[in-house]
Amino acid sequence: MADLVPYHDRDGLIWMDGALLPWRDVKVHVLTHALHYASAVFEGERCYEGEIFKLTEHSERLVESARILDFEIPYSVAQIDQACRDTVAANKLSDCYVRPLAWRGSEQMGVSARQTKIHLMIAAWNWGSYFPMEQRLKGIRVTHAQYRRPDPACAPAKAKAAGLYMICTIEKHRAERAGYSDALMLDYRGRVAECTGANVFLIKDGVIHTPEPDCFLDGITRRTVIDLAKARGIEVINRAIMPEELGSFSECFITGTAAEITPVSEIGEHRYKPGKITETLLNDYTELVKPKKRVAAE
Secondary structure (H helix, E strand, O other): OOOOOOOOOOOOEEEEOOEEEEHHHOOOOOOOHHHHHOOEEEOOEEEEOOEEOOHHHHHHHHHHHHHHOOOOOOOOHHHHHHHHHHHHHHOOOOOEEEEEEEEEOOOOOOOOOOOOOEEEEEEEEOOOOOOOHHHHHHOEEEEEOOOOEOOOOOOOOOOOEHHHHHHHHHHHHHHHHOOOOEEEEEEOOOOEEEEOOOEEEEEEOOEEEEEOOOOOOOOHHHHHHHHHHHHOOOOEEEEOOOHHHHHHOOEEEEEEOOOEEEEEEEEOOEEOOOOHHHHHHHHHHHHHHOHHHHHHHO
């Protein structure tokens, strides 16, 4: 804890409701509806060489997530895009992480909150690899989660909603206490779903298999990797994957804005070795997100 730099006590500027404010001055009241009832949605974005990767897709998903939670962000997608760029520029960042968050304010307390003000903030900071680099290079260790992703009839599974990550935090902590980097979650039917903050891909006989995202987010990085694989002529199958199949695959990796592409060396009792397909896609993704290299290739 001695080396921990708390997020409330940092230098820089945060975009909040249309203005760039000193980082330490941005505050919300303890009776904010989102704090009590999780009426908040967010995005995680990475900026490479000054350009936020797939920015508009992230902003569109933020707006749609809010709509699913029954509120409207008072800014257009184009305005959110520009605010994200302004935040990165104001903090003089080039390679960084960007976090937009929209939430219900403190005007009402109780389940009903139709009269609350909708707020939007955007922060950006230097954030390197989501997992320690030494773990990524040899593949991270993943354990089995106890909680499952909920039935979409019981929760707004298609929204990137703050409340849906509560069980992810519990499982991430459980995994770390046991010496693992992450946990693999099943869905409500007992099928393989995702890790606590990343989509999962499994490889067998040169073919990539990935769970159908019908009760969890179809990640932007997930879709990007599928496109990269198809461009390489690698077959990708979206399907139901049962946990008893995990031992039949030779490679495994996870994807997400924070995780990027991270090889997996084990899931519980099953072992994997990062191979050619994982290496190829990791290299292709690294090339794709670098705007200078992308422009040069064009």
